Amino acid sequence: MEQVKLMKGNEAMAEAAIRAGADAYFGYPITPQSEVIEYLMMEEPHKRTGMQVLQAESELAAINMVYGAAACGKRVMTSSSSPGISLKLEGISYMAGSEIPCLIANVMRGGPGLGTIQPGQSDYFQATKGGGHGDYRLIVLAPSTVQEMADFVDLGFELAFKYRNPVMILSDGAIGQMMEKVYLPEQKERLSDKEIVKLHGSWATTGKPESRSRNIITSLDLKPERQEIHNIHLQEKYKVAEENEVRFEEIQCADADYIMVAYGTSARICQKVIQLGRKKGIKLGLLRPITLWPFPKKPIEKYANKVKGVLSVEMSSGQMIEDIQLAVKGKVPVEHFGRMGGMIPSPSEVLNAIEEKLISNK
Amino acid sequence: MEQVKLMKGNEAMAEAAIRAGADAYFGYPITPQSEVIEYLMMEEPHKRTGMQVLQAESELAAINMVYGAAACGKRVMTSSSSPGISLKLEGISYMAGSEIPCLIANVMRGGPGLGTIQPGQSDYFQATKGGGHGDYRLIVLAPSTVQEMADFVDLGFELAFKYRNPVMILSDGAIGQMMEKVYLPEQKERLSDKEIVKLHGSWATTGKPESRSRNIITSLDLKPERQEIHNIHLQEKYKVAEENEVRFEEIQCADADYIMVAYGTSARICQKVIQLGRKKGIKLGLLRPITLWPFPKKPIEKYANKVKGVLSVEMSSGQMIEDIQLAVKGKVPVEHFGRMGGMIPSPSEVLNAIEEKLISNK
Amino acid sequence: MKTAVITPEEIIKKGKIVFEKTKLMNDCTLSYCPGCGHGVAHRLVMEVVDEMGIGEDTIGVAPVGCSVLAYEFMNIDMQQAAHGRAPAVATGIKRVFPDKYIFTYQGDGDLAAIGTSETIHACNRGENIVIIFVNNGIYGMTGGQMAPTTLEGMKSSTSPYGRVVETMGHPLKITEMVATLPGVAYATRQAVHQAKYVRKAKKAILKAFENQRDKKGTSIVEIVSNCNSGWKMTPVESNEWLEENMLEYFPLGDIKK
Amino acid sequence: MKTAVITPEEIIKKGKIVFEKTKLMNDCTLSYCPGCGHGVAHRLVMEVVDEMGIGEDTIGVAPVGCSVLAYEFMNIDMQQAAHGRAPAVATGIKRVFPDKYIFTYQGDGDLAAIGTSETIHACNRGENIVIIFVNNGIYGMTGGQMAPTTLEGMKSSTSPYGRVVETMGHPLKITEMVATLPGVAYATRQAVHQAKYVRKAKKAILKAFENQRDKKGTSIVEIVSNCNSGWKMTPVESNEWLEENMLEYFPLGDIKK
Amino acid sequence: MTEEIIIAGFGGQGVLSMGKILAYSGIMQDQEVSWMPSYGPEMRGGTANVTVILSDNRISSPVLNEFDTAIILNQQSMDKFEAMVKPGGLLLYDPNGISHHPKRKDITIATIEGAKEASNLKNKKIFNMVVMGAFLKVHPIVKMKNVHKGLEKSLPERHHHLIPLNEEAIKVGMEKVKIIHDLKKVAAVN
Amino acid sequence: MTEEIIIAGFGGQGVLSMGKILAYSGIMQDQEVSWMPSYGPEMRGGTANVTVILSDNRISSPVLNEFDTAIILNQQSMDKFEAMVKPGGLLLYDPNGISHHPKRKDITIATIEGAKEASNLKNKKIFNMVVMGAFLKVHPIVKMKNVHKGLEKSLPERHHHLIPLNEEAIKVGMEKVKIIHDLKKVAAVN
Amino acid sequence: MSKVRGAVVIDSEACKGCDLCVVACPTDVLQLNEQVNSKGYNPAYPINHDACTGCKICALVCPDMCITVYQYKPERVA
Amino acid sequence: MSKVRGAVVIDSEACKGCDLCVVACPTDVLQLNEQVNSKGYNPAYPINHDACTGCKICALVCPDMCITVYQYKPERVA
Ligand SMILES: Cc1ncc(C[n+]2csc(CCOP(=O)(O)OP(=O)(O)O)c2C)c(N)n1
Ligand SMILES: Cc1ncc(C[n+]2csc(CCOP(=O)(O)OP(=O)(O)O)c2C)c(N)n1
Ligand code: SF4
Ligand code: SF4
Ligand code: SF4
């Protein structure tokens, strides 16, 4: 039965992983997401569902443990925060290249370098354009509530297996650390090894019976002709995802003169900005991308023909704004407002930015 | 005195590092760039100039050796190829965050994952948008001849120290492996420790004399207010670089109806395409970005008002095309032609692409 | 002598096969250089898996190195791993498939340089896996660069004047090192360049897989092998050099059992 | 008794200072929890550097961990390094500044988990540096997660029911491990929770820096310390617990000299 | 109704758990809630604070720069948050350890001798419950029965025997709270 | 003048070094040159090839799909490159080890018994110089004095005593090359 | 006879009240103060100062270097 | 008396001519062929086949598993 709880975003994600029937979690501690593995260790999911949890010696080890376990057709997850994700990029590129489904959470903090442990959104490029080497894409989900931290785990696994591709939950320290009311999904049964063979035996390394030829997990092909064919296959897969998996939320966009585009914590703040703005008689709306890749290009393009301007609100120097501009194609002004280094924008300063950069500037 | 030699791109880069007065090279072997460290080990630069060369136990170790040595105000270089660069991204983000000047060469191969050892250009996003976490930029130089492999080493060091920022030479397996005639620059004296103290003593860890307060190399600031100020400083630095460091080459663009935008090996092929096209009466031109970041936005914007269409030619699924589109802002069609997985486009197929995607399509 | 009249042809017709390629090795030419020890090592692992009858339950992990293509040659489910990460990958597999047989097949550069951390921590956790560690004293695949196991004074493309221990460090005996960890059940060093060594090496690999069956923890089988291309010798020369030089620094035998 | 009439105030006026904070420690409050051993360890390193008169030629490297802010407290040039990479960073510095004194100051998670490879290979190369290794059996900075050095059965936020060696591995004695490497000149384990240990620890640190002066290779000084916050004890309790439990598994004294 | 609260003091004063109990109590009366803590090592020794929001509607920003109520338990926090109370809002603080007392006239100001009362109750740990009681007396935003449920939810089973003690502390807080500047009264007067 | 050449055979036949010597000879007569090898492990045992371009102008693409000259030293390479010779171009090959001989009529075809001649000279290593000699006879794109300089440049000092031997091999190649299908003649006839 | 006397000066603002010096002192000179300092800590102070021998033990174990130790050897007094 | 006899079959296309079996064979049965195979290698073949005892040594050292070994124990002949 559904259950309402007060939980941190990180804890909700961990509990949701157990309930999603995850088979394993491998991770390495880093603020602001260590609660994920701490919660799992406390819950002892191996007793509840048989789920395995292991603290790896490093992020490198963790992502490669995910590689091995996920390549067996199991539901496997890892999580980290910005610097730790950078260390995982080789492994992520390998998994995308070998078409291994898995779930990776990045609870972002401010960078670059060691930066700060306070919330940030400056890993957008890394997540959506492929921080690792080579032509690959991750499906990127951006929760903006603790509820979504929980809901996107199962969704993430479903998408990962649907496309045999890693999926990333791109969250931030604020959503990871805050507590909200969350309705937990019901417990999903973990798949038995038999079921896994049935579902994923065509590709996963489940042990080779006489009945089938061997399964190989690899991203290597020394013959460029064949490697290119593989790349083309990946690109076609991504195209399908771009057509079918775009998700977003529109808040008071219908009559808006100006829309803000924001995700995660920034999207929460923008909701307050709408209230403040409309009190002042400024018709504001918010388009909240839920999938950062594939990015909601079309809906934004649509508004580009209706509104007077678009503001990208990010806790970064302005990264998502490029995808907005690529959608808007210069039809209306697109401006950026952001805070960096762990600072969270306040509703009032965002409103000022709209008035200065978009309204008075015309 | 200048000296003409027949050298591989990788060897030219290595010899140029010695002649640029580099103090140290740290690297780990990977095809197609292992000749860099092999050449250096053969040359024994510690005997020629005192330059130190060390084969690290991994790319992670290599980039962090660079961190330590470069933070002393020394001229330090490393090189790798795609998967190895992914492993270096945490370190690169740290160096950008701590404002450490250094030179990093990526001799790209086809990805994702282990991919292939044949040439690729699919790390463009990684190099130009910051593959690592956080808001940072690298100055990215794209050589398209063996001569430029040599020339961009000293240029790279100069820019690195001018902006106290890592600089990347983004090359590919073809340019790294091919031999061409190269005029080697004269030997630059390595700086003495005294000179380094004089030049970089304001920030580098050269040992703290009574006379100055201690120098600290760090990217950390737990107080977000201060971390943000640091980030703003970085962004301002990048703005200056965007205004002053854009480099590009125009080939027969003056009267062109269509221009190709390409760098590195692709730019070489496009030069052949111009010949083929003009034989056929198609007026083609090539705009070759030499700095991929900062990207030659303005010149491309300029042509967007003159030509009938733009073709981005990359050995990737299409990455640089986004920067072209951001510059063109929808004024003329921008199309992509690329090969992937280690394949090199042939001049004739590029010409076909122009005819099909740009000419017949109108 | 009467017996002499029996021709080889007759022997092949009437006689029994006393040696043939195991069916777990595919019928394609190995990508290895002529005389490379990888081929023998591959064969021994597959023979053991075959003879234990665990082919259906065995998953192999081959990271980058000349043996990266092992999945082309071994007729079982396999994963290609990133350079150095095989023990972590194997850990992941073993944790979700505790009853399957998991082995890694790694070179010295892979296991003892970039993969040092993954090797040591998998061994320290006593992951119940088999590590096959082919030590040919050099980076073969990338063209003969210095490895952690390259001997003092030994030439390679990144130590063209011989390994200088003062600046490049000492050849690393990582098998001895991990043998000190409680998680390691069995650590041994073998060779495959002569028939007598081949027989011993096979016994060691068998014991390692039996340990995994009996859930004893990590077993590591180091195989000192040649890289004749990297060493710039003929296969025959390389095996002689191996016998005279490698085995002195890397003595054969069980280190922990 | 006559002497009693001398008041403390007079003593302070007339007497001589027998102990004061070394000038190489800055006058700002340490960011450490009350009673944390890091403070003492910091002081000892700076006292040695001061007494050897090498402050101008010393460069410290502090990676991530509670001591990441060491650069705020030590009045010398310092580099903050990525988690686990300090030995590589120190290698880079030493290779371009062979005559300067380079030390790393690392926690157990940093040195023995994510940094295992960098630690072992720096030691194997015999990099002529000093490694100060503060072993408090836990990840302090991130809130008390299990470290490679966490004792069997010991509780942490990621081993809330105590470390289970079967699944989490055994506490790692990495100092013993690197002591086996020829590149290591000196490996010792010390403590700072009682005055007598503090005195010994300082001698060890002095010897390590003298080794560097004499170009003897790598010296590693492990300091078993408390993390009272992570251990969820008062400082006094934590030092007693350390004495009774940590020192049994991590015995003090020279491991290699 | 929406109530936006900041609770700030030293680490170890039970600031975060007070916020958690308030939030749980809100849930018990079917409200939306959010609990946004300061986090990280700077909390060591230093100050801790948490923003708690209880609302009948979907909560927009969990991070705020003005509050209906500020509960202040040390000087640093007083310096930082006094100005952030909305005009007409409430500032509740424990005078012990406060050197510069609040000066604002456009808000209601109340005090509670939390530390003193807690040591009278021979239990430093329930200091935060005394303060919460004081707050609920002035602003009864959650019913006691929901606070009870909130305690049940937020305390682990093994600590449930402590609930009565906590509730007693809350009562004490309710009795001992002093309103030293009452806006309503002020309003009444004028 | 621009000459675009592919040289292809087994690894170990000296394909790459032949290309290098040609390139160096080009430099010696102030031409632009490029030398683009196939690389990587697939070369092990397998085939090796190199694209060499000599030109009086800046060289555009170092990678080509058609050539003025193809020098072919094994069957795999014959299968791959025969079709890539430009009409009017040259295909030179060593018949030894070639099962399917070239059939094209729109190009000049020449053969050189490189392996045989080399073993006559008691030195397998100079096989590639014999072949190069054959090529230079049919297409004298570089002068011998420049080839000499090229040899000096591309061979390490310690091998300079071998230069005469190499030059002898080149001469042999020049003598022994057979033109089996001569376009010019064909042209003349028609 | 003359007995060596010692005295300590403790920076009570820097002190974090960890109690280590109090426990370490062989002559029970030190004790934690009831009053907290501005950081909310109960700093150590010498309650039994005359017993101090200046042995430095408190200073050696103090992680925050709050303690300065003085020693004085009075002349023999007739 | 009857002596155990052996014979080998060598896959000359798979053989890379590494010479290891030739050197290993205790009775000098094998030798490399002058003629190269399609891959350009000189494959091994039994030049002195009658001396083969079927000891398997060649097969054990062959990295490319080219060698199949047969053994035959003829009945004692009067
Ligand atoms: C991250 C990364 N770094 C470097 C490489 C290049 N590389 C491939 S294999 C290899 C080492 C091979 O040596 P070894 O592990 O000893 O195996 P061998 O080839 O000798 O059998 C290297 C450095 C890579 N593929 N990935
Ligand atoms: C790449 C990366 N991973 C993880 C972290 C988070 N982190 C910071 S310090 C630390 C471990 C601290 O423990 P230890 O090294 O033992 O030092 P202590 O704090 O106990 O003194 C971790 C996991 C990080 N900063 N960077
Ligand atoms: S390079 Fe060395 S290891 Fe690799 S296949 Fe050849 S001989 Fe074997
Ligand atoms: S957390 Fe532990 S290690 Fe860190 S300062 Fe506090 S006591 Fe010291
Ligand atoms: S040891 Fe230092 S910090 Fe601790 S109580 Fe004594 S004086 Fe204060």
Ligand code: SF4
């Ligand atoms: S050992 Fe095998 S590959 Fe080598 S020559 Fe003999 S048969 Fe051929």
